[in-house]
Amino acid sequence: xxxxxxxxxxxxxxxxxxxxxxxxxxxxxxxxxxxxxxxxxxxxxxxxxxxxxxxxxxxxxxxxxxxxxxxxxxxxxxxxxxxxxxxxxxxxxxxxxxxxxxxxxxxxxxxxxxxxxxxxxxxxxxxxxxxxxxxxxxxxxxxxxxxxxxxxxxxxxxxxxxxxxxxxxxxxxxxxxxxxxxxxxxxxxxxxxxxxxxxxxxxxx
Amino acid sequence: xxxxxxxxxxxxxxxxxxxxxxxxxxxxxxxxxxxxxxxxxxxxxxxxxxxxxxxxxxxxxxxxxxxxxxxxxxxxxxxxxxxxxxxxxxxxxxxxxxxxxxxxxxxxxxxxxxxxxxxxxxxxxxxxxxxxxxxxxxxxxxxxxxxxxxxxxxxxxxxxxxxxxxxxxxxxxxxxxxxxxxxxxxxxxxxxxxxxxxxxxxxxx
DNA sequence: TACTATCCGGACCGTCAGTCCGTCTAGGGC
DNA sequence: GCCCTAGACGGACTGACGGTCCGGATAGTA
Numbered sequence: 001x002x003x004x005x006x007x008x009x010x011x012x013x014x015x016x017x018x019x020x021x022x023x024x025x026x027x028x029x030x031x032x033x034x035x036x037x038x039x040x041x042x043x044x045x046x047x048x049x050x051x052x053x054x055x056x057x058x059x060x061x062x063x064x065x066x067x068x069x070x071x072x073x074x075x076x077x078x079x080x081x082x083x084x085x086x087x088x089x090x091x092x093x094x095x096x097x098x099x100x101x102x103x104x105x106x107x108x109x110x111x112x113x114x115x116x117x118x119x120x121x122x123x124x125x126x127x128x129x130x131x132x133x134x135x136x137x138x139x140x141x142x143x144x145x146x147x148x149x150x151x152x153x154x155x156x157x158x159x160x161x162x163x164x165x166x167x168x169x170x171x172x173x174x175x176x177x178x179x180x181x182x183x184x185x186x187x188x189x190x191x192x193x194x195x196x197x198x199x200x201x202x203x204x205x
Numbered sequence: 206x207x208x209x210x211x212x213x214x215x216x217x218x219x220x221x222x223x224x225x226x227x228x229x230x231x232x233x234x235x236x237x238x239x240x241x242x243x244x245x246x247x248x249x250x251x252x253x254x255x256x257x258x259x260x261x262x263x264x265x266x267x268x269x270x271x272x273x274x275x276x277x278x279x280x281x282x283x284x285x286x287x288x289x290x291x292x293x294x295x296x297x298x299x300x301x302x303x304x305x306x307x308x309x310x311x312x313x314x315x316x317x318x319x320x321x322x323x324x325x326x327x328x329x330x331x332x333x334x335x336x337x338x339x340x341x342x343x344x345x346x347x348x349x350x351x352x353x354x355x356x357x358x359x360x361x362x363x364x365x366x367x368x369x370x371x372x373x374x375x376x377x378x379x380x381x382x383x384x385x386x387x388x389x390x391x392x393x394x395x396x397x398x399x400x401x402x403x404x405x406x407x408x409x410x
Numbered sequence: 411t412a413c414t415a416t417c418c419g420g421a422c423c424g425t426c427a428g429t430c431c432g433t434c435t436a437g438g439g440c
Numbered sequence: 441g442c443c444c445t446a447g448a449c450g451g452a453c454t455g456a457c458g459g460t461c462c463g464g465a466t467a468g469t470a
Contacts, residue, residue, distance in 0.1 A: 004466085004467055004468080005467065007467095031457055031458080032457080032459085033456090033457075033458090043458095043459085044459095044461080047458085047459065047460080052458080052459075053457095053458065116458090
């Protein structure tokens with residue numbers, strides 16, 4: 001049997017309430033008791049639906065990221081398939097930056113909740129969303145310049161979108177600056193021809 | 206009057222106990238009650254000495270980082286003053302990577318505790334240690350290539366040393382890989398001559 | 411209407427950071 | 441050596457929070 005109507009209604013109410021509270025107060029100033037109260041629902045309901053604090057945050061994040069994930073997989077270029085790797089990478093970084101900027105509080109809450117998880121040394125790298133993004137960026141880098149350590153550079157680029165840094169810059173109104181620098185960085189990396197320092201320097205160990 | 210002898214003794218005992226427990230159990234599996242008990246001290250003492258969980262973690266981190274900070278400020282080149290910027294930057298990244306690798310658990314505990322702080326939207330960027338390091342890296346970049354957004358690139362480079370990523374790589378035994386890639390990245394950035402894509406691309410907004 | 415699979419709510423639990431205050435003592439002054 | 445007090449000590453206590461549990465309510469079906 002499908003989900004009961006009241007269950008669906010309550011799940012929506014919880015997501016909505018959580019979203020609102022998270023926006024109003026800062027990260028970590030929202031307890032699940034409060035979310036439940038704001039949603040007009042018992043605390044037990046919240047846990048039955050989402051399993052844990054992390055689960056709730058993950059649901060919220062996924063909700064925001066779905067559109068972009070789909071655009072990447074099958075939308076029109078340059079975000080979707082079809083454009084050259086560098087252009088796709090830049091489009092992806094722009095889109096992700098925008099997403100991260102618009103949802104700092106939420107993402108911070110998610111990342112923080114995650115590090116509290118008991119089982120599984122869960123880090124941000126373990127989240128399905130991160131893995132998908134990492135794979136995508138990694139592929140693009142490898143296509144553009146196979147000599148690079150695409151996997152690692154992908155981690156580094158995505159690291160720039162870590163909630164910490166984005167929040168830090170947002171507080172100073174300098175988030176486009178990050179977007180711009182990222183574009184330049186990506187361009188330099190992918191267009192540096194093989195044989196230049198990047199592929200050979202520092203092999204001292 | 207200077208600190209009383211028993212106070213000093215207890216502070217040492219607390220730091221020692223915390224260090225040990227943190228190494229034995231993972232991050233976030235050590236409560237301050239336990240630290241106090243292991244140090245043979247009351248919980249009140251822990252708080253009087255360090256103010257909060259974050260304070261204790263910070264003290265531990267500072268303890269580990271002091272040697273390196275001094276080497277950077279006044280030690281022999283290439284870590285200390287005297288060597289060309291790129292060499293200093295590489296030496297610094299190597300040293301920091303080593304530090305980060307050897308103390309992942311501790312640093313993770315510190316960063317995590319920090320995001321729980323009530324007052325002051327404290328992020329990792331707010332810690333004095335991070336600020337000092339950021340300033341240093343930023344200066345080196347600016348010296349080597351004034352056209353770059355040194356401040357931001359410094360954040361990005363330091364972001365690669367975030368406990369999350371380091372832990373992720375350590376679990377796979379691939380931390381030297383990060384060190385190597387960072388060296389290459391730094392080299393590419395600082396030796397890319399002005400006028401190439403890095404300083405001009407992506408100005409679309 | 412009757413029945414049941416499913417959901418609901420909120421009391422309850424264990425844990426933990428941080429506070430408070432009565433007691434104790436290190437160590438300077440005499 | 442003895443006194444005195446600034447400062448340290450410890451551990452009971454508080455408040456908050458994530459997560460669990462189960463008796464009662466209800467949606468949806470026959």
